[in-house]
Amino acid sequence: MSRLITIRSKTGFFSFLVQKRAVLVLAVLFVFTLALFLFSMALGNNGLSFADVWTTLIGQGTEANALVIGTLRLPRVIVAVLVGAALSVSGAILQGLIRNPLASPDMIGITNGAALAAVTFITYFAGTVSIQWLPAAAFVGAGLISIVIYLLAWSKGVTSTRLVLIGIGISATASSLTMLMIILSPMSSASQAFTWLTGSIYGASWDNVYALLPWMIIFLPAAMIYARNVNVQELGDEMAQGLGASVQLHRGLLLLVCVALAGSAVAVAGAIGFIGLIAPHIARKLVGPSFDTLLPVAALIGSLMLMAADMVARTAFQPMDIPAGVFTAGVGAPFFIYLLYRNRNK
């Protein structure tokens, strides 16, 4: 039996191969995501039955349930799904681009740039400008810092090692500036900024969802469509050039997508670490390294991870609500160490 399904239009206008395994994995993950989505909705301070959740979701629940689900849990879970997907897609692209399994947006300073811009925004503009603009600010920050990293790492092209090292230097600088902003700011926003910095989707509202959604609608599909270029990039600069790809242009565009996804995710959820690192690895284990299938799978896994982390964060230590970022780091850092171990001879 063939492992691939061929899809081709009669005229040959489009034609591509689909891995059966990938389809299966995607379907299973999708079911999992859906199940966890409902489960997150039911679980919480005030437990609901699945039947209640369902009736509320289709608009026939009691008013109290509608409040709990409609204004508290639903936006939060949606934000978790979107942010998880964005972070992990951005990480997957970055790992392909840099050809380093240890790369992720938080590792090379993109997250810190976004955090710096967002904290600056919270400190100076929170009262006067709508919070709706926070993702834009974070995106600008992430973008600027990426340009800086890229330029500094440039010396007859950009190599991955230099990019990582420069990124670490930049992220140290950015986080000390962020600290500066937090300390300069009035106390009320200092604790707000600090909670946000740890990575939390606590108190996510529909505003957050609406702020995040346009970015996701544009850049997630863009990432999936453009991803095939990463496959070529992964072969190495000479090989990619030999195959006729304009390496630096593709790399720039892919970085832009990365930055947009990571920046907007950070803007809403703060610096949630390690999802961008781990999710792509799990995805690669499941469907192999080809980016056509890797990205959707990684996106689903990222969503699953953040939903799970947030669910634990808000239920495990009731009535306290712990930033989800603490859990993702708790799982992520040991995983990172495992990766270091695995790649020890490379």
Place this chain on the structure above:
Amino acid sequence: MSPLFRQTPGKVWGLVFGFFLFIICFVGSIVLGTTKIPVMMAVESFIQYDPSSNDHVIIQTTRLPRALFAALIGSNLAIAGALMQALTRNPLASPSIFGINAGAVFLVVLALTFLPISSLNQLVWIAFLGAGFAAFAVYFLGSLGRDGLTPVKVVLAGSAMTALFTSFTQGMLVIDEARLQSVLFWLAGSIAGKTADGLLPVLPYMIVAGVAALVLAQPVNILASGEEVAKGLGQRTTFVKLAVAVTVILLAGSSVAVAGSIGFVGLVIPHVARILVGTDYRWVIPYSAILGAILLLVADTVARFVVMPGELPIGVMTGMIGGPFFIYMARKGLRSKGVSA
């Protein structure tokens, strides 16, 4: 690159000059601030202390301890950095890159949250424990694999550990919001509002470790020429390495315990010292000590003026100096060390 001072007399004079510069910065740190105090007044407060004079009180209770803190911590961190760079033969090694600061901070915050701890004495030991754990973890992770301890691997392992510790620290602080405000400034690395009492518990460790560093300088020289060479010359390398590691942990841990995480001093200063006197650690270590003290004194004095009337945590200042320096190193330094960057 040949060092600036090649002959021993030149190095001695350089050290003397550095010491004078240090004295000037120290005095500057005492007299400059929100209230400017004439130098004569400062001298007077030492000769005949007058408790009714405002200036005298400020100098003796606030400025002097603070300047001492800055000087001691600066030299501690710089020496720690120099030893680490020698031990790992890695130009990017330093307490903050290795995650030592983050490890110590994490354990201190953990202890403050869950244990009934009040005395600084206990906190110092907890900080040592955290620093030691982080250092060994990163060293171990960084040296996995055939090519041993490469700069890139160490930096990656260090930033992973830092991320882990930092996020746990932040998690604990978010839960305990009341503590956040009091710890936040310390966390960012600060020596403001320190009294002389705060220094006493850590002073013995600092002195012991400082002396140990000077004693270890010669063995470190030998070790820096490579493990096989050192063994061939009859050095018990494991013992030397362990001694260096303990010294580093004492130096960095005690600094973190009293002043929080002050990054990059340990990265930048040893490089400056090597530019001045070459790679002989018998010179690099004293130079690092003096230069580190000068850097922190200057950073601390400047930190009082940037956001008048408030002030910056000194860790923010050093981060803003050190981050760019790290980038510079990553661009220039690695290439000459034969690392494919």
